[in-house]
Amino acid sequence: MFQFFRFWLGSLSRCFHSRQSLLLENLALRQQLAVLKRRHPRPKLSPLDKLFWTLACQFWSAWKQALVVVTPETVVRWHRAGFRLYWSLISRVRQRVGRKKVSKEVRDLIFQMVAENSTWGAPRIHGELLMLGFDVSERTISRWMKRAPRDLEPARRWLSFLHNHREAIAAMDFFTVPTITFGLLYCFFIISHDRRRILHYHVTRHPTSSWIIQQLREAFPYQSAPKFLISDRDAKYGLEVPAAVRSMSITAVRTSCRSPWQNGIAERWVGSCRRDLLDHFIALNERHLKCLLAAYLDYYHDDRTHLGLGKETPNRRPHCRPQGHITVQPRLGGLHHRYDRAA
Numbered sequence: 001m002f003q004f005f006r007f008w009l010g011s012l013s014r015c016f017h018s019r020q021s022l023l024l025e026n027l028a029l030r031q032q033l034a035v036l037k038r039r040h041p042r043p044k045l046s047p048l049d050k051l052f053w054t055l056a057c058q059f060w061s062a063w064k065q066a067l068v069v070v071t072p073e074t075v076v077r078w079h080r081a082g083f084r085l086y087w088s089l090i091s092r093v094r095q096r097v098g099r100k101k102v103s104k105e106v107r108d109l110i111f112q113m114v115a116e117n118s119t120w121g122a123p124r125i126h127g128e129l130l131m132l133g134f135d136v137s138e139r140t141i142s143r144w145m146k147r148a149p150r151d152l153e154p155a156r157r158w159l160s161f162l163h164n165h166r167e168a169i170a171a172m173d174f175f176t177v178p179t180i181t182f183g184l185l186y187c188f189f190i191i192s193h194d195r196r197r198i199l200h201y202h203v204t205r206h207p208t209s210s211w212i213i214q215q216l217r218e219a220f221p222y223q224s225a226p227k228f229l230i231s232d233r234d235a236k237y238g239l240e241v242p243a244a245v246r247s248m249s250i251t252a253v254r255t256s257c258r259s260p261w262q263n264g265i266a267e268r269w270v271g272s273c274r275r276d277l278l279d280h281f282i283a284l285n286e287r288h289l290k291c292l293l294a295a296y297l298d299y300y301h302d303d304r305t306h307l308g309l310g311k312e313t314p315n316r317r318p319h320c321r322p323q324g325h326i327t328v329q330p331r332l333g334g335l336h337h338r339y340d341r342a343a
Helices: 002-015 019-036 047-059 072-090 104-116 122-131 138-146 153-168 209-219 240-247 260-276 286-302
Strands: 169-178 184-192 198-204 228-231 251-254 326-331 336-341
Touching (some): 047 072, 153 169, 169 260
Parallel strands (some): 228 251
Antiparallel strands (some): 184 198
8 A cells, every 4th residue: 555655656746847857767767777687686887887877967967866776976986987087098199298308329428528527517518519419408418417427536546545545544532331330441542544453452440641641652652653643522632642642743633523433443443342342241340341352352353354454354364275174263252253274
């Protein structure tokens, strides 16, 4: 009985609709019925079905009321996908747009002029290319100049210069070591730049300028001082230490404030000493720390290979022959080891 009244109410409501709206609704229902007759658990819509609902939502305002197969959001998504597909198709043009690609010949000429004329800028190179008949903008040249390969020759010359003068350079510095009783010991050392050798070291609880001057005298006896001595601006040096350095015919080179990288050789050694030794021991007193440093310096000079020396040791450890049994010798109580071949 309920279905009967529902049918008559639906028929009466159709009488008040316009004929065009009624025809469109019937068309929509027939299309959905055709989809449902395919007898799939989940009906799949073909591209024509998607196109139908995409067009229907454009020309029929009441399309949502007759839609039962898919949700309105799905139809909107189909429409947006079709919009993207439409613009991607009309955007495909055969003719290339934009600037022309710079030829390899022009790029090589720009790189060559940059390498051979270090003072030239983009305007000079642009003028030369115009004289050669190349029509390239100055802005393009400036962009390609940034990609020009670096000339390593100046760096090689500086490296050779430093290698030739490193025998005349030494550096000194301090670093602190805490003791078992929470005191501080000050370690003073002087390192040579040529083979990264430690020329002198000492330990004290109270470093003074007079004590530092005495260490310099012990490090450089009989006019064996280097030409240059690098140091930081530590207040412990005062005015007496620079004066004593000058009296020994040494040119004192002081680094800038808060610039430890300017004394990199000394700072690297401090880092190596901490990683290899001090991070694994607790110093009891001055005597104990001196013994530890002495054992570490023997290992550092004779056994430990150095990256800055081409994987060699400061005292030029000899290479073993490829034959023979390999022997292991512990260093620093087994913390490090040395490997040799038995004779």
